[in-house]
Amino acid sequence: MPLDQKTLLVRTGSAIVFGILMLAGLLGPFWGFGLLVLLIHFLCLREAFQLFNRILKQPPAVGTEFIAQLFGLGLLIAMMVPILLQTPFFSTPSEAATHAIPEIFSNFWIAGLVLYPALLLLGTALSKKVTPIAAAEAFTGHLYITLSMALLLLLRVADSAFPVILITAIWMNDSFAYLCGSLFGRTPMTSISPKKTWEGTLGGAVLTLAAGASVSYFMPQYSYKLTMGLALCAALPGNLGDLLESRLKRLAGVKDSGAIMPGHGGALDRFDSLLIATPFAFCYLYLLDML
Numbered sequence: 688m689p690l691d692q693k694t695l696l697v698r699t700g701s702a703i704v705f706g707i708l709m710l711a712g713l714l715g716p717f718w719g720f721g722l723l724v725l726l727i728h729f730l731c732l733r734e735a736f737q738l739f740n741r742i743l744k745q746p747p748a749v750g751t752e753f754i755a756q757l758f759g760l761g762l763l764i765a766m767m768v769p770i771l772l773q774t775p776f777f778s779t780p781s782e783a784a785t786h787a788i789p790e791i792f793s794n795f796w797i798a799g800l801v802l803y804p805a806l807l808l809l810g811t812a813l814s815k816k817v818t819p820i821a822a823a824e825a826f827t828g829h830l831y832i833t834l835s836m837a838l839l840l841l842l843r844v845a846d847s848a849f850p851v852i853l854i855t856a857i858w859m860n861d862s863f864a865y866l867c868g869s870l871f872g873r874t875p876m877t878s879i880s881p882k883k884t885w886e887g888t889l890g891g892a893v894l895t896l897a898a899g900a901s902v903s904y905f906m907p908q909y910s911y912k913l914t915m916g917l918a919l920c921a922a923l924p925g926n927l928g929d930l931l932e933s934r935l936k937r938l939a940g941v942k943d944s945g946a947i948m949p950g951h952g953g954a955l956d957r958f959d960s961l962l963i964a965t966p967f968a969f970c971y972l973y974l975l976d977m978l
Contacts, residue, residue: 705957713851717774720843720850721767728759728836730954731962732828734944738955739824741939748821755825758803759833766837770844803829835962838969845977852902852914853968856921857960859898864891864926880933892922912975920968921960928963932956 712723736752739745804826811822842849868887876883899918903911932955936944945953955962 709854713854717767717843717847718771720847721763721771721840724836724840725760725763727954727958728763728832729756730945730947731832731958732756732759734953734955735828735832736824738935738939738941738944739827741941742935743820743824745820745824748818748824751821751825755828758825759829759836762833763836763840766840770840832962835965839961839965842965842969842972845972848909849917849968849972852899852909853917853921853964854961856895856899856918857925857964860891860895860918860922860925861960862891863894864888867891867894877930879930879937883930888926892919892926895922913972913977916971916975917968920964920971924967925960925964928960931963932959 708723712720732755733752736747736755740747807822807826811819839850842853864883864887866887867890868882868884871886871890872884874885875881876885876888895918896915899914899916900911903909903914932944936942943952944955947953
């Protein structure tokens with residue numbers, strides 16, 4: 688099959704723009720990382736609603752989706768404000784801000800996971816326009832996306848390197864899995880994603896763990912437990928995130944979740960692994976008493 692130069696240029700160009708935005712957010716000050724998180728949250732939640740509506744064969748609930756976006760963005764901004772107030776404009780969060788993580792997380796837990804379902808049910812019961820299905824979509828979208836983005840913010844507050852290591856490990860796992868699958872793949876993993884093979888998945892995981900160990904070797908301030916644990920979160924839960932989104936697209940009857948990145952698909956296509964890997968990474972680091 689001849690190489691389509693136009694398609695290659697489009698894919699390369701969008702990949703470069705995407706890479707620049709990601710690097711600016713990951714390596715820049717906290718407010719820049721916060722803006723990146725808000726953008727990812729908005730795009731992923733919008734695409735998730737589109738998939739849910741297709742799967743359930745429901746017309747778009749514009750009002751409910753708008754309120755859901757406002758709630759998710761408002762919650763994330765409310766988490767960021769106390770950190771920004773204690774952080775110089777071009778600096779990483781201070782030690783005082785880091786020590787505020789338990790309080791911020793407890794507030795998020797109460798507001799986001801306790802009060803929110805009750806308010807959602809109350810609004811559904813009292814409103815004639817909000818259907819139970821639309822309310823269920825909003826709750827699922829927040830559990831799937833907003834929770835993950837909130838935990839990613841907390842990882843950044845704890846140490847600016849944590850999100851960098853996790854996201855880099857996810858990218859490496861995807862690349863290694865593709866390479867190993869192309870060279871050695873023989874056994875299909877699941878019908879949900881026909882191109883995935885067990886050889887590619889296992890090869891990607893092993894090489895990603897090795898890369899995690901090399902990070903600790905060259906940067907001794909980060910222990911092997913830390914780097915290899917995050918690499919494992921990228922390789923295993925990250926793969927589950929990819930399969931989950933593939934399953935949603937299959938049920939919705941679409942190839943890509945969106946078209947925000949020409950030649951690469953939508954935001955969910957780019958961040959599906961991160962959405963599932965982040966909660967596992969947060970729990971792992973919490974158990975290591977690093978948060």
